[in-house]
Amino acid sequence: MCPGQHLPPPDSGRRRFLSGAITAIQGAIGATLAFLLGGAVVAPAFGTRRTSWWPAVAIDDLPDNEPTPITIRVTREDGYSQVADRQIVFLVKTGASDVTALSSTCTHLGCRVSWDADDEMLKCPCHGGVFDRTGAVRAGPPPAPLEKLATRREGDRILVQL
Amino acid sequence: MTRLRGAFDWLDSRTGFRGIRGHLLEEPIPAGVGWWFVTGSILLFLLGVQLVTGVVLTMYYVPSPEHAYDSVRYVEDRLPLGWIVRALHFFGASFIVVAAVLHMLRVVAFGSYKKPREVTWMTGVILLLIILAFALTGYLLPWDQKAYWATTVTINIARTSPFVGEQIAGLMRGGADLGALTLLRWYAAHVFLLPAALIGFVAAHLYLMRRHGISGPIAAAAGEPKPFYPYQAFKDTVASALVFALLVTFVFTFEVPLDPIADPSDANYVPRPEWYFLSLFEMLKYFPGPLEPVATLVIPGLAVAGLLLLPFLDRGPERHLLRRRLVAAAFVLAGTVVVSLTYLGLQDSPVHADPSDWGPLSLAGREFIGDERCTTCHRMGGAANPMDQTRLRRDPEWLLAHIADPETIAPGTRKPPPGGMREAMARSIVSYLQKVRAGGNAPEPAGETRTAVLVLGAWCGSCHIIDGEGVEQGPDLTNAGKEHDAKWLHEWISDPAAVDELADMPPFNDKLTPEELNAIANYLAARK
Numbered sequence: 001m002c003p004g005q006h007l008p009p010p011d012s013g014r015r016r017f018l019s020g021a022i023t024a025i026q027g028a029i030g031a032t033l034a035f036l037l038g039g040a041v042v043a044p045a046f047g048t049r050r051t052s053w054w055p056a057v058a059i060d061d062l063p064d065n066e067p068t069p070i071t072i073r074v075t076r077e078d079g080y081s082q083v084a085d086r087q088i089v090f091l092v093k094t095g096a097s098d099v100t101a102l103s104s105t106c107t108h109l110g111c112r113v114s115w116d117a118d119d120e121m122l123k124c125p126c127h128g129g130v131f132d133r134t135g136a137v138r139a140g141p142p143p144a145p146l147e148k149l150a151t152r153r154e155g156d157r158i159l160v161q162l
Numbered sequence: 163m164t165r166l167r168g169a170f171d172w173l174d175s176r177t178g179f180r181g182i183r184g185h186l187l188e189e190p191i192p193a194g195v196g197w198w199f200v201t202g203s204i205l206l207f208l209l210g211v212q213l214v215t216g217v218v219l220t221m222y223y224v225p226s227p228e229h230a231y232d233s234v235r236y237v238e239d240r241l242p243l244g245w246i247v248r249a250l251h252f253f254g255a256s257f258i259v260v261a262a263v264l265h266m267l268r269v270v271a272f273g274s275y276k277k278p279r280e281v282t283w284m285t286g287v288i289l290l291l292i293i294l295a296f297a298l299t300g301y302l303l304p305w306d307q308k309a310y311w312a313t314t315v316t317i318n319i320a321r322t323s324p325f326v327g328e329q330i331a332g333l334m335r336g337g338a339d340l341g342a343l344t345l346l347r348w349y350a351a352h353v354f355l356l357p358a359a360l361i362g363f364v365a366a367h368l369y370l371m372r373r374h375g376i377s378g379p380i381a382a383a384a385g386e387p388k389p390f391y392p393y394q395a396f397k398d399t400v401a402s403a404l405v406f407a408l409l410v411t412f413v414f415t416f417e418v419p420l421d422p423i424a425d426p427s428d429a430n431y432v433p434r435p436e437w438y439f440l441s442l443f444e445m446l447k448y449f450p451g452p453l454e455p456v457a458t459l460v461i462p463g464l465a466v467a468g469l470l471l472l473p474f475l476d477r478g479p480e481r482h483l484l485r486r487r488l489v490a491a492a493f494v495l496a497g498t499v500v501v502s503l504t505y506l507g508l509q510d511s512p513v514h515a516d517p518s519d520w521g522p523l524s525l526a527g528r529e530f531i532g533d534e535r536c537t538t539c540h541r542m543g544g545a546a547n548p549m550d551q552t553r554l555r556r557d558p559e560w561l562l563a564h565i566a567d568p569e570t571i572a573p574g575t576r577k578p579p580p581g582g583m584r585e586a587m588a589r590s591i592v593s594y595l596q597k598v599r600a601g602g603n604a605p606e607p608a609g610e611t612r613t614a615v616l617v618l619g620a621w622c623g624s625c626h627i628i629d630g631e632g633v634e635q636g637p638d639l640t641n642a643g644k645e646h647d648a649k650w651l652h653e654w655i656s657d658p659a660a661v662d663e664l665a666d667m668p669p670f671n672d673k674l675t676p677e678e679l680n681a682i683a684n685y686l687a688a689r690k
Contacts (some may be wrong), residue, residue, distance in 0.1 A: 010448070018395075019391075019392045023396055023398060025403045028403075036243055036246050039242060040242065040246075043223060043241070079236060081229065
């Protein structure tokens with residue numbers, strides 16, 4: 001059977017009203033569901049990571065003016081669970097009581113940099129990014145210097161904000 | 163606007179989508195088809211809501227006994243809007259069962275299953291079974307007490323099948339015991355197999371409905387047929403909107419239950435299935451022992467076979483229900499039995515303790531975690547997670563051993579915190595950890611109540627139960643005030659032997675201060 005074959009000519013005013021009402025009601029239901037479900041999908045994507053101060057090392061254990069990789073144990077929320085991450089930061093003792101903390105994450109594409117003691121440079125193994133001991137870019141594709149992390153002292157211990 | 167129309171014209175010339183849309187929407191609907199015929203659309207709408215809410219839930223759910231419960235807790239407590247999504251899915255399941263039964267009753271009442279629509283009806287019966295299978299597989303997923311125990315019962319019912327019972331139970335478990343493999347295969351069924359079957363059978367059902375046209379009113383009404391869109395579509399849309407409004411009302415009115423995490427060692431949990439399986443559950447009571455397969459297999463099997471074969475049992479052209487007395491009587495009888503059994507089952511349902519109700523022991527435990535013996539390691543940047551962020555992964559025996567002697571977990575690797583804890587305090591901390599995991603908000607006791615709570619947590623929980631927590635050695639203290647007043651309790655707790663020579667409870671007048679003794683006596687006396 002061909003659709004609409006036996007149908008009478010539409011009474012266009014009533015038809016238009018009903019069509020409009022259907023669109024409005026279905027639109028309202030759709031928008032409600034889209035808000036509730038979309039919210040549950042999108043909201044966690046924009047959650048910011050909470051930072052706190054983590055104990056790193058005693059200041060006397062750091063050599064002068066040489067980036068030293070320190071592993072910090074960071075517990076954080078990971079969705080429904082709590083995980084303990086081991087994060088590496090480079091601590092550089094720049095004075096008797098001054099310490100700079102550099103993130104070990106390359107600013108190019110996020111690989112892990114390491115200290116090359118011979119060249120006295122922080123090098124990224126992925127695409128040849130090179131940073132000096134202040135974190136400034138010396139060669140390769142990284143668009144920005146290594147991120148500096150906030151530090152403070154508590155007694156003789158250095159705390160890093162992560 | 164013209165440009166948009168141009169784009170649609172182009173798309174139509176390449177795909178012919180307007181023709182398909184026209185074919186789908188312009189089905190001629192006979193005159194006199196009223197609001198009775200909206201039940202199918204309501205069902206389709208609700209299935210759509212289940213599908214989209216289900217997809218969102220799979221983004222957060224983890225199908226493993228280790229993580230399932232915590233991931234559901236996360237959706238419930240911490241994911242923005244998550245509790246609404248879970249509630250829509252939870253109540254949506256019940257709504258679908260109701261809508262499916264109403265749709266079936268409408269079809270029966272109008273005799274719509276008769277020639278040539280026999281196969282349409284049979285696909286509908288299969289869809290009803292698929293919907294029930296969705297419900298059954300769905301409630302194992304949160305891995306809470308109800309999930310674990312109701313599924314244990316379900317699998318044991320399958321075991322009563324003749325000849326192949328053990329094999330069916332094994333297939334359902336996926337292994338020798340109910341565990342990780344069971345959860346995974348029920349999850350796979352719930353999110354892959356059943357949706358595929360559902361979509362296939364819904365497509366077949368709709369195709370057959372269109373092939374034979376809608377059955378329409380019993381007595382042909384005067385008037386020309388009208389297209390489905392917008393005339394019948396308007397009724398369907400309004401009905402779906404009303405059902406959706408009711409569903410949202412349920413979401414904001416009732417709480418979605420989540421029991422404590424599944425505990426295979428719990429001998430006190432009384433499992434009850436969801437309300438739509440309660441009649442089957444209740445029926446088991448009337449067929450004890452060797453008669454059990456009558457309730458588990460014979461009666462449900464006959465009911466399904468009777469439904470499937472209905473169009474062949476009731477073959478006459480007569481559609482009016484009152485002239486099909488046998489069919490009407492059979493459905494009224496079956497309906498009465500199901501409703502009565504469900505009612506009896508509801509009367510008999512045990513009241514489960516709300517896992518977010520904090521008893522005095524868990525409240526005391528919350529204060530004990532500030533103890534130096536805990537915070538030496540359990541602190542930010544310490545060797546272990548802070549206590550309030552600790553997720554309970556170990557069994558209570560391990561936790562008790564660890565709390566009583568923290569060094570047992572890693573002998574010699576770190577400086578042990580000074581001293582162990584008394585068993586009562588350790589038990590209170592375990593109670594606290596269980597409550598924290600169950601996600602409840604704790605009240606803040608103050609003054610004398612707080613003093614009493616701390617005394618209970620520090621001393622009483624190793625021998626007494628209160629609010630379902632503690633050890634069942636001495637009397638349950640939950641309603642201690644019913645039998646004794648504050649004066650008697652004060653004397654008894656101070657020195658039980660002075661009240662009764664045979665008392666085997668130790669005296670506490672040397673352990674508690676006078677204020678503490680007053681506080682605990684008053685607190686217990688007030689619990690009536």
